[in-house]
Amino acid sequence: MPELPEVETVCNGLKDSILNKKILFVEVRRPDLRWPIPKNLNSKIKNLRVISIKRRSKFLLIELTSDLTILLHLGMSGRIILVKKKFQTLETLKKKKRDIYDYNRVPQKHDHLIFHFEKNQKIFYNDTRRFGAIDLVETHLLNNHKWLKYLGPEPLEEGFSSKYLQKIFRKKSINIKSAIMDQKNVSGIGNIYACEALWKAEISPFHPANKLNEKKLINLIYSIKSVLNQAIKAGGSSLKDFTNISGEIGYFQNNFNVYSRENLECNKKGCIAKIKKLNISGRSTFFCPSCQKK
DNA sequence: CGTACGACCTGCCCGC
DNA sequence: TGCGGGCAGGTCGTAC
Numbered sequence: 001m002p003e004l005p006e007v008e009t010v011c012n013g014l015k016d017s018i019l020n021k022k023i024l025f026v027e028v029r030r031p032d033l034r035w036p037i038p039k040n041l042n043s044k045i046k047n048l049r050v051i052s053i054k055r056r057s058k059f060l061l062i063e064l065t066s067d068l069t070i071l072l073h074l075g076m077s078g079r080i081i082l083v084k085k086k087f088q089t090l091e092t093l094k095k096k097k098r099d100i101y102d103y104n105r106v107p108q109k110h111d112h113l114i115f116h117f118e119k120n121q122k123i124f125y126n127d128t129r130r131f132g133a134i135d136l137v138e139t140h141l142l143n144n145h146k147w148l149k150y151l152g153p154e155p156l157e158e159g160f161s162s163k164y165l166q167k168i169f170r171k172k173s174i175n176i177k178s179a180i181m182d183q184k185n186v187s188g189i190g191n192i193y194a195c196e197a198l199w200k201a202e203i204s205p206f207h208p209a210n211k212l213n214e215k216k217l218i219n220l221i222y223s224i225k226s227v228l229n230q231a232i233k234a235g236g237s238s239l240k241d242f243t244n245i246s247g248e249i250g251y252f253q254n255n256f257n258v259y260s261r262e263n264l265e266c267n268k269k270g271c272i273a274k275i276k277k278l279n280i281s282g283r284s285t286f287f288c289p290s291c292q293k294k
Numbered sequence: 295c296g297t298a299c300g301a302c303c304t305g306c307c308c309g310c
Numbered sequence: 311t312g313c314g315g316g317c318a319g320g321t322c323g324t325a326c
Contacts, residue, residue: 003319076320129303131320190319
């Protein structure tokens with residue numbers, strides 16, 4: 001589910017709610033997500049305080065006192081749900097949602113972890129498909145963690161440039177779409193934003209990465225940054241049920257130009273072609289066969 | 295080393 | 311109405 005903009009949205013919500021708060025205890029309701037949940041998680045983190053919350057790629061990094069950091073990945077269906085007492089927004093939500101975000105939420109199917117914080121706040125980690133994962137790391141060893149160690153640069157930072165892409169794509173004959181979704185090359189881009197960025201840059205998703213000229217790469221860099229920034233501003237994309245931690249949906253899906261728009265007309269000015277959907281490496285790929293020929 | 299592809303897991307939607 | 315197949319925002323392990 002969540003790509004960089006969605007994780008950023010969740011991250012911002014957590015900063016507003018649990019930063020500087022103490023974890024009272026954590027309930028682990030099943031032993032494994034994608035991988036085993038760290039043993040004795042509760043005894044290791046109870047009574048520690050959250051001192052920083054960051055996003056790296058699609059990971060959430062929740063730094064605690066005592067040199068510990070919780071690493072959390074939401075996989076395809078992971079959601080974080082904040083419940084707290086006197087939650088004013090609740091009144092505006094529909095009944096069903098009110099039950100989900102109510103402080104007295106009854107643990108539901110797929111609520112795998114429940115973090116209890118001081119000041120009447122709880123965080124539920126719900127993940128239907130369990131492709132998500134959690135680990136506990138000593139903060140000073142964070143960058144050596146196997147999940148972070150091989151990640152490419154953040155696409156919104158300066159190091160992500162056309163010069164960089166030229167260098168790493170030199171020997172990659174793989175198609176450009178798979179290349180930008182490979183987290184070793186650049187981190188945080190998933191299926192939606194890969195499709196959207198390539199459309200904006202007018203690059204065919206099938207084009208070999210090492211055959212793109214500098215002009216195209218400059219264009220690609222600009223498009224990726226621009227699409228991601230707009231999506232973050234919109235609070236991410238809500239396809240099925242992605243919401244921020246308080247249940248508010250993002251609205252970037254309203255700005256999709258290709259994703260999930262098969263057979264609809266291309267949005268580029270003057271283009272009357274219809275968006276096509278084809279499979280690349282097992283992932284649905286949406287593109288305009290006219291604007292994205294090369 | 296780079297690339298291709300199945301596996302992991304659950305639920306929903308569509309066509310028959 | 312019921313069932314089976316295909317599909318979903320991600321990543322890893324294995325085989326070539």
